[in-house]
Amino acid sequence: MPPPPLGTALLRIACISIAECLTFVLYLASVSGQLLVSYAIACKRCSILISVAIGRYYWKESLEGRLPYITIMVAGMLVILLAARHG
Secondary structure (H helix, E strand, O other), rough: OOOOOOOHHHHHHHHHHHHHHHHHHHHHHHHHHHHHHHHHHHHHHHHHHHHHHHHHHHHHHOOOOOOOHHHHHHHHHHHHHHHHHHH
């Protein structure tokens, strides 16, 4: 598959960059006392999952090597959320 035109690729990269910057700003706002830190860190780690999904969708990257790590991250986020509800 040929690469996308330069304008399309730059637009995609710009959208991903804006999303990552927004994630960072929201993380800093949450750590400043508005959210529990455990929730904020779990949300910040979700950005890695989004990056993997974008890589799979746009660049057809393989997930086989990353699948164990993705599973561990999702399980960790679920443990944090469930522990907060029962604690």
